[in-house]
Amino acid sequence: MAKRKVQHATEPVANGAPAKKAKAEQPAPKPKTASSSTSQQQHVSTSPSTSTTTTTIQIIAGSYDRILHGITCAIEPPSSSSKTSTPKPAVSFADTFLFTAHTSAIRCLALSPPSAPVPGQSQKVMLATGATDERVNVYNLSAHPPSASSRSAAALLSSAGAPRPILENSSNRELGTLLHHASTVTQLAFPTRGKLLSSSEDSTVAVTRTRDWSLLSSIKSPVPKLVGRPSGDTAAHGAGPRGVNSFAVHPSLKLMISVGKGERCMRLWNLVTGKKAGVLNFGREVLDAIGEGRVGMGEGRRVVWGGAGEEGEEFAVAFDRDVVVFGMDSRPRCRVMGGERTKVHEIEYVKLGQGEEESLLAVSTEDGRVLFFSTRKGDLTEEEEEKDGKKAVLPNAKLVAQLGGKEAGVTSRIKDFKFLAVDGQDGERFWYVVTGSSDGKLRVWKLEAKDLAAAEGKKQVGTLLGAYDTQNRITCVEAFVMIARPEGLEDSEDEFEDEVEAEDAAESGDESD
Template identity: 30%
Template sequence: MHKTSAPERKSKKAKVDKSLATKRTNTPPPTESNPELDLPVSPPSPKGKQKAATVPASNKNVRSEPTTFVLPSSFKVVAGSYEKLLYGLEGTVTPSSSAPGYTFHLNPIFIFPAHVSCIKAVAASPNGGKWLATGSADEIVKVWDLRRRKEIGGLMHHEGSITELQFPSRSHLLSSSEDGTLCLFRARDWAVLRSLKGHKGAVNSVAIHPSGKVALSVGKDKTLRMWDLMRGKGSASTKLGKEGELVRWSVTGSCFVVQCRATIEIYTTDMVLQHIITHPSRIHSVKFCTRVNGTGEVLFVGAEDKKVSIYEIHEDPEKIPTVIAEMVGHSNRVKAVEALAIALPPSENQKSARLSTTIVCTVSSDGKIHVYDLASLPAHCEEKLEIHPVAEYDTKGTRLTCMTIAEGEPSEIANAVNGKRKRADNGHGHEDSEEEQHEGLEGWHSQGEDDGEDKQEEEGSEDEE
């Protein structure tokens, strides 16, 4: 793949193709008033380091990208592995023909070697899932056009393994690395807007507040840091006394959790410790999610015990979160948990058909990808439930490490205009015909880098931790 230097901040928009790959450079950051950081505007943050900082509890009154919230009727699951393979599956839902309810399907749409080392992070852009970003121990962040099954290029700004990737918005990508830095990229031309420095060691995890204004990160230096994403700088930090492995915001942004081995600490936004949860086994993934039945949130915990425990987050902050259900079916550790709300097709077998649900996807070291229907969790649980997968895909022994869920097609009902279905925007200023859309689903096996297949090395043994 041909590689060019990183685009300068004031340069013209770069072409989005395989020549995009950027070299490691010390690109001077934009000035404080640079409008290129076009994330939602926030009030000035206090100067200097603090022991704690307050962030907005919700995204009300936040000016963000104009978005029409239409639930997708399908979804894409993309999973990375120690074997450097990237798996892409398309998920669909159809009304059940034999009994009331729905049938969930997982169909493979691509499988190919994406990196020269194990894949450690993967993320899809929101509001349509156009961009896919993958990060690896090879220190490269690769960007893909998920709709067209095409590689865009490699972002090589980091000098350490990529630990996490997240999209604060569909126009920005945030990455963290073992080199101790976070990078904010602009999706328009994949220029580096900011290199965020502050950790004195590897960054293990990063979490973006639902408002898109700030991010939290934890690392090997045993500190929790807050970043002002509008100004591209640190705004606060505090000592944790332990190495945080994961940090995650709640759906409302009213609290967050820091995970270390088998322990989860729940904090308020002003850094007050609410609860400490000691899980029965080592934890690998945590995820907040809004209930389908009832109100409030639940916390998914994927761990070494081969299942996902569902903790109820009580409205009363004094009540300790408790396990109300378990998602079972894996035969090895659960490495990642993600969730997505989707629209459901009309069902003739149901008198009062549901309009939507939330699917929960998991990947495991057993090589399997599971899909669960969160509607299986009732509003009130009198005893601990077991929830079984509604769909499964078996990679035949691949050690899966990470996963993301991308939105598929918008629902037919919401997408109908004058009795005709809207055609998908291809991201280049015009809409694809159905024939062009079909061509984009041919898979990435023949794409490769410069139309060549990437020969892969054998991956070393799996890190048990």
């Protein structure tokens, strides 16, 4: 049967190779190794879990060293015979894949929602990787933990002297490469399973249809005028800084916000028409308040949408050393970091419950912490006076708690993190938190919602369950809680082929996504 390949798409797609098995290599990775992995977005990771079953997390990490890591983390429930009051779960790591995915540093990852469950077939997740080599690689990966036979083989490999168990999955496939951009790929996102959005330093956001990997449209951001002399790595020699740093799609899928290099503004886009909907300047007073007016470029480096609280929907824009929260009226509500003058790397809203009204803003920092801030109006605090005698322009968000840092033995910058929400049998929410540091370590934490609710100030929260040393400088992380494998389902070549055809037929009517 025919296999789905990326070269079936139109001209922007190239270098599509036949679907290949994912290989797991424990020795030094080689560029020609064909493999793939799977991961999901945060909303995919809310699968129920019980305290009596093993939870398996699939972790994917990109690195400056071009290496793509795939690791499974099996979290077994604590033994009932444990004598401690709060027994710690047993955690084990295994390599799913390890190979050179790009010819230069990997910058971003994205995971799609899983495919719809079909009796007798496994569910799949699409993974996209972007790098400074202008390419977007795409993979189709299994959403289920490795089969019993794979685990037995892994145990044999481990006992034979391999540093770690190796859990290959025959359903993981490499689909090919997308060549929609002419510069570094800066961000990837699957707003739905049928669409992939990718931004680049070529000042475009490409919209790709995943059914046939064809380029549907390319949203072009204006190139900013050159002002002054560019410095550092903000631009090529003799050129000005340009490109889309980050974008965020509204949950309605009709609106998108983007921030770019060399621009002290954010741009609104109508995704229905693909046209510009407006330009919102950050303002000199706001930039001066967060220190960007004096020493920074004043450009937004990351933007994310938040939940709908009592004051309405909001979104956050991260700068070099601070974060500003805006309302849907585009007016700044508060700044986040306040006195925490450390570099910001990643931001994300964390929902405290099933509803959209309660959430905290999580921020990872240069000094190895993930800080949690409340942006509710009642939790904002005004600074009495600035150094020059003027009243503060923006109130400060309330620092609720922190995870990691020196107190937990983490001092290296946290480049990226993922929160995997789980609702236990008792109805209490908790998260498995995966953090990736530039020292090469992936850490898995457990964080209880009740701990965040009762936290105040710099209270340390979260329990470190385990760590995995990739021995590469991590740049980006994705993860998801794997879906329990249906009884009697085993991976096979024929099964993969049947699933691809069934999925293509089901997605043929997804043009309205």
